[in-house]
Amino acid sequence: MDAKSPTLSLPAQPREFGFHVGGRWIATGSRETMVRLSPGHDVPVTRITLCTRKDLDNAVAVARKTFDSRVWSGISGAERATVLLKAAAGIRARAEELAYWETLETGKPISQSRAEIEGAAGIYEYGAGAARCLHGDSFNNLGDKLFGIVTREPVGVVGLITPWNFPFFILAERIPFMLAAGCTIVAKPSEMTSATTLIMAEILTDAGLPEGVFNVVSGTGPEIGQAMTEHMGIDQVSFTGSTAVGRHALLASAGNFKKVGLELGGKSPQVVFADANLDDAADGVVFGICHNAGQCCVSGSRLIVEKSVAAEFEKLLVDKFARVRIGDPLDPRTQLGAIVSAAHNEKILGYIRKGSEEGARLACGGESVASKAGRFIHPTLLADVTNHMVVAREEIFGPVLAMITFETREEAIELANDNAYGLAASVWTSDLDKALGTIRRIQAGRTWINTTITGGPEMPIGGFKQSGIGRDTGMYGVEEYMEVKSIHIALGARDHWVS
């Protein structure tokens, strides 16, 4: 594999970032830093500041003061929308720069980064619309002497903790909704992928967001993430990441009973019935496990296929997996990029070995791609898997598909639901009754019929069971960052209690 991109070159030296609080950059100074190596090339690409707890305290104080000043929460939805639309334009103006740094830090294909940046701009536009649509309720049925109004208010200061797999897109699935609601934010991106979150702070400032509304404190999870979940000055934590750390974040947030939104892991089923268009379904299943090298929360990592077509479907998959273009993430032709870190690469390969030990049959893949630099794994199909094997139960978070067969629809539903996670699911069939009848009984927050991993900001995302709490995006996503207040208004003369 040629590690040199035909279109983009690697940076001559790592780009240095300070951090961004109160609408301005703060230099690293004497703080420690962390250098990020590009997963596809093993070269240093960024240098990130490891902020201290004092930096976090300062950022929270700025966000609190800004919230209380009402410079953002007190203006109209129309004014907030103007800033969000300018932010979308700012993203588009810097799209190529954002895509470049996103690919360098994550190892994802540049074509994918470009699509995500464009998609993210659209989410800010949706957020602008949402800011103007917020409304409450009224109750005219409380009798002639009482009238009720229900309003929504911004929750306050939100601590936003994000993972490395979609640093910019996940940010876009949160920020516009928090801002539409009128909140102020302190964000902590994954220490592996902080660049585009920091650039976003600059884009928002340039778009006219008042200083102190959006603040970024870079640093590690155990230090800054943990301090954020414990922080008494934060009203809500929005955590996206693994279920294990999410559980920790939930417990740590109990100090001041802050609201907690959790978007966690998954082991999502792809249920394929015999009457599906098998070629389409195979294409969707391959996309669902190869997109972002299987490092998506909603990767369709458990294939539950009807036994009568399993052999034919397996052949289709093996053929398609072999044709997925693996390579330099900076090459625009690449479809499957690098694995995010050496440790994660080892974890994925360990799961593949575990599958073989448990009796799964390696139908294709199973090993690393020979390359001069970076780390890549061939798309892997583990066949003859049963639902109790570790490879069917745990989130592998790599291009590894576990194939399980079923004979009846009841069995397919049971298999799909027999997992601690409940994030996403797809059903493939040409029978609409069967499709809806099945999807209605699968415990998952984001589902698809005859497609996978697609959507728009209108649609809510979030998980059932151990995949999370709460919803992001759509109008549900704005409400997530608001408190509900009921206002009771007495009408007419009071009937006195004291006679």
Ligand code: NAD
């Ligand atoms: P992770 O849980 O390791 O880290 C997520 C974030 O939490 C990072 O910013 C990290 O620095 C921080 N963190 C680490 N320790 C912390 C602590 N003690 N307290 C507070 N924060 C801490 O997850 P990851 O490896 O970055 O991301 C992959 C995981 O995220 C997968 O499980 C994936 O399914 C999940 N994910 C879920 C969604 C969703 O929408 N449901 C989206 C993307 C990723």
